[in-house]
Structure formats: structure tokens, C-alpha cells
Amino acid sequence: MNAVLFAAAFAAGVVNSIAGGGTLLTFPSLLAAGLPAVTANATSTMALVPGSMSAFWGYRKEIRGEGRLLAAMAVPSLIGGIIGALTADRVGDAAFAKLAPLLVLGATVLFMSQDPIRLWARRFAEVEAEAPDRRSLRHLAAVSAFQLGVALYGGFFGAGIGILMLASLALLGLTDIHRMNGLKNLAAVCINGLAAITFALAGRINWPIAGMMMIGGVLGGFAGAGMAKRLGQVVVRRLVIAIGLTISAVLAARLLLSQ
Secondary structure, eight states: HHHHHHHHHHHHHHHHHHSSSHHHHHHHHHHHHHHOHHHHHHHHHHHHHHHHHHHHHHHHGGGTTHHHHHHHHHHHHHHHHHHHHHHHHHHHEEEEEEEHHHHHHHHHHHHHHHHHHHHHHHHHHTTTTSSTTSSSHHHHHHHHHHHHHHHHHHHHTTHHHHHHHHHHHHHHHHHHHHHHHHHHHHHHHHHHHHHHHHHHHHHHOHHHHHHHHHHHHHHHHHHHHHHHHHHHHHHHHHHHHHHHHHHHHHHHHHHHHHH
């Protein structure tokens, strides 16, 4: 089973580097390995932290001069990451297991909607391009409020937060995808990092498995670029969608049979 979990983490690293959605591979794999639902979620979150940090570091130069926007995203991300993780811990394994099929299905649908959401947000930004300064305190407050909701969800489960953040940044008027990715990755570090620390303090992380999956995820991230050229992003996205839909159906069937 360790080999399967390592392979799932490696595949998640590849997928995250190409299209995002790695949680759709790691979380169900940990459930299948017999981990309690909240522990599986917490261990999956911890396994994602190194990848988020390396992704943020790679874009550090692109976000220079964005202090106000960084603060507007980082502060609610830290708060929401903690509260979301605490909520998952309080919900308990039995309730979280019942929510798992819906969480995986919802994340899969969000993943499927990634391109339409991006196109809509980009068109909206182009229409509003001639508007006055879109980084006024009012707009920054709106970003912070939206980001708090994303972080609450991210701390609780986390799959699909990237596309939500990119959409909000596009609505603010940003068009440079590299700068947007840098801001998004910083927020992801805040959300996943604080959620992972919260889960760790609550004793919810399986450390031997988490450590192994971190290595697999990092290796997969490095390998992702080369594999993307061979497979293509469209093929990878279709595979992730197919896996997500299948897993949500299997989890739902297991839940119904267990009742």
C-alpha cells in the first residue's frame, strides 16, 4: 500500500504542476489505505505544503510591489486556513466520511469548470479595463472577503482553491498570469500551511505516510514539466476529471452500502 500512496503523491505532484487537482488523487488514496477521513484529509494537506512553497518561491519576483494585495490575500488565508482545519477536526471522522463523496464531486466539477471560469473572468477584466483604480480599499476589502471564504473551504478540504483565487484576481483587474500565480501560490502556502499546523497540533496527521508522500509529490512536481510535453495538458485534465468522477461514485456507493 505504501507504493500505491507514493505513486498517488507522485501523480498528484505531476498533475498540480500541469493542471492542478492533485488532492483528487491523494485524499481518496489515503481513504482507501484505511486512514480515518479527517486523518486522510490532514495528511493529504500536509503532503501538499512543500509543493505550494516551491511554487510560491518560483514566482517570488513576479509579486514584488504588490504589498497591499499580498496582505489582502494573506491575512484572510491565514485566518480561514486555521478555522477551516479546526472545523474539519470538530466535524469528526464519521461525518467527514459522509461528506467525502460530495467534496470530491464538488472539487471535480470545479476542476471541470476551470477554463470557462478563467475565460469569463478574463473577459470581465477586459471590459472593466478602463475603469478607475480597481485596487481601491473597497476592491481590496472585497478580495479579502472572498479570500476568507476560499480559505475556510481550503482549510476544511482544499481541492480547487487555485481556480477560485485566479478568478477573484482577474475580477480585480489583473491580467499578468505569472503575477496572479505568484499571489495565488502565496495564499495557498498560507492556507495549507496553517491548516497543516492546525491538524498537526490536533494529532490528525499520519507522519510516516505524510513524509513519504511529500517526497513523492516533490518528485512528481519536478517530473511534471517533461510529462506535460508528452501527454499534453488536455489529456491530463481529462484523466483527472475521469478519476474524480469515478472516485466520488465509488465513495458514494461505499457509503450507501455501509448504512
